Amino acid sequence: MNPISKAEENHLKAIFNLCEETGKRASTNAIAKIMQTKAASVTAMIIRLSGKEIPLVNHQKHKGVRLTEAGKKLATNLIRKHRLWETFLVEKLNFSWDEVHEIAEELEHIKAEKLIDRLDEFLGRPKFDPHGDPIPDADGNFTFRKQILLTDLAENQAAVVVGVLDDSPSFLQYLNKLKLVLGSKVQILERVEYDGSNRILLNDQQEQVLTNKVCQNLYVKTL
Amino acid sequence: MNPISKAEENHLKAIFNLCEETGKRASTNAIAKIMQTKAASVTAMIIRLSGKEIPLVNHQKHKGVRLTEAGKKLATNLIRKHRLWETFLVEKLNFSWDEVHEIAEELEHIKAEKLIDRLDEFLGRPKFDPHGDPIPDADGNFTFRKQILLTDLAENQAAVVVGVLDDSPSFLQYLNKLKLVLGSKVQILERVEYDGSNRILLNDQQEQVLTNKVCQNLYVKTL
DNA sequence: TACTATTTTTAGCCTAATCTAAAAAATATT
DNA sequence: AATATTTTTTAGATTAGGCTAAAAATAGTA
Numbered sequence: 001m002n003p004i005s006k007a008e009e010n011h012l013k014a015i016f017n018l019c020e021e022t023g024k025r026a027s028t029n030a031i032a033k034i035m036q037t038k039a040a041s042v043t044a045m046i047i048r049l050s051g052k053e054i055p056l057v058n059h060q061k062h063k064g065v066r067l068t069e070a071g072k073k074l075a076t077n078l079i080r081k082h083r084l085w086e087t088f089l090v091e092k093l094n095f096s097w098d099e100v101h102e103i104a105e106e107l108e109h110i111k112a113e114k115l116i117d118r119l120d121e122f123l124g125r126p127k128f129d130p131h132g133d134p135i136p137d138a139d140g141n142f143t144f145r146k147q148i149l150l151t152d153l154a155e156n157q158a159a160v161v162v163g164v165l166d167d168s169p170s171f172l173q174y175l176n177k178l179k180l181v182l183g184s185k186v187q188i189l190e191r192v193e194y195d196g197s198n199r200i201l202l203n204d205q206q207e208q209v210l211t212n213k214v215c216q217n218l219y220v221k222t223l
Numbered sequence: 224m225n226p227i228s229k230a231e232e233n234h235l236k237a238i239f240n241l242c243e244e245t246g247k248r249a250s251t252n253a254i255a256k257i258m259q260t261k262a263a264s265v266t267a268m269i270i271r272l273s274g275k276e277i278p279l280v281n282h283q284k285h286k287g288v289r290l291t292e293a294g295k296k297l298a299t300n301l302i303r304k305h306r307l308w309e310t311f312l313v314e315k316l317n318f319s320w321d322e323v324h325e326i327a328e329e330l331e332h333i334k335a336e337k338l339i340d341r342l343d344e345f346l347g348r349p350k351f352d353p354h355g356d357p358i359p360d361a362d363g364n365f366t367f368r369k370q371i372l373l374t375d376l377a378e379n380q381a382a383v384v385v386g387v388l389d390d391s392p393s394f395l396q397y398l399n400k401l402k403l404v405l406g407s408k409v410q411i412l413e414r415v416e417y418d419g420s421n422r423i424l425l426n427d428q429q430e431q432v433l434t435n436k437v438c439q440n441l442y443v444k445t446l
Numbered sequence: 447t448a449c450t451a452t453t454t455t456t457a458g459c460c461t462a463a464t465c466t467a468a469a470a471a472a473t474a475t476t
Numbered sequence: 477a478a479t480a481t482t483t484t485t486t487a488g489a490t491t492a493g494g495c496t497a498a499a500a501a502t503a504g505t506a
Contacts, residue, residue: 005462005463007462007463007464027483027484028483028484028485029482029483029484037463037464037465038464038465038466039483039484039485040464040465040466040467040484040485040486040487041463041464041465042484043484043485043486044462044463044464044485045463045464047485048462048463061471061484061485062470062471062472062483062484062485063472089338089341092345093338093341093342093344093345094341095337095341099337102335103333103335103337103338106333106334106335107330107333110326110329110330111329112325112326112329114318114322114326115312115316115326118312118316118317118318119316121316122315122316228492228493230492230493230494250453250454251453251454251455252452252453252454260493260494260495261494261495261496262453262454262455263454263455263456263457263494263495263496263497264493264494264495265454266454266455266456267455267492267493267494268493268494271492271493284454284455284501285453285454285455285500285501285502286502
């Protein structure tokens, strides 16, 4: 009956992300960890979400939870809003990609659909956000792109950075320092067995050493 | 200790507006009317606000309430955020001036100060919002402007519309129909005693009849 | 002034969303 | 398989922010 609350929305998002990542039903504990609450609170929330006139989650006692179609619709729309706001913050307000997550986390709960439509239009209906993640359209459809992790790129194969797997501020700030941004051209010159490092040619100019950990968190698209 | 809540913020805003309008302490009933709650709830909220480490309101039992300096600071900042968002919605997202209040009502509660600074900059540090109301700067200072109500304009004196007193959607939509917007040039040709109407010259072109009620809600600045 | 009407406060209840502690179920380990 | 560990749920409490109904204070009027 009441409009969906911020807490409810955040739970849906957590469940959506967990199910996407693992391909399985989301566990109470895992949700609690993301939400920074306790398992008991999650159970209570799940019961509320599954008890709605139109249930948003499907719950089997002790067997985890998954979203119903209605729940997925809502979660996808939240992701859409989050990523559009992040794009706005970077493109229009000159925030850097490591600063926008927290603010978008608040903005995504603004309800007015017309606002999001207009924002989308204002931004030129972008398909990807500042971290290279796809922005679902108003119907919830994501744009896919054949991208691989830099780890999996063949030696000497030229590619462009199109996204990050880890979007934590610390990783993003490190990339800033390396001047490694979305659109940067990369090519693996050599995989060094000795220390698991990788000699990279960046933008056809400078040579750069990246650890495997970094390469495992960068999505690239071959040219 | 906790950050101030949306409900608390809205009460502060209501108290601020009431005190500005009346010049007196705000009454419990008046606040309840604005907040669409009951007097008892307002009393409870007032007690909370006045009981903070740094009290936000000054309450004397049965004698109404007024904001402390800390409360004023917060209320002013809310008004700043509200008016900046309204400006954004009209200037950048092409909303019309009658649509923006509700959405700004939500956006104003977003906490990040940096966001507002950047938004202000993006908009070119505007001094007035789409309804002609002044936007306080980051220190809470309003820009004043010598403006009078259209009712008080001398006959044949040329002036420009700079704001509205009533900013309800219905009034704003009516003005839209009359093609009477901020910046429109107006001149009173004749005050008709008979029915309290006013013959106006609009933009040096067309003649228009406005009732006193409309004239009482339009701010103009003489040329 | 004394009575009436209005306004404000108090008292007690309710729901959403959290918590802790304990019970129950599922999973893992000898 | 029996037991130990982990996970999930239940039970009961708390806090914010609302409500209603009744009591108390203030204001208005005969």
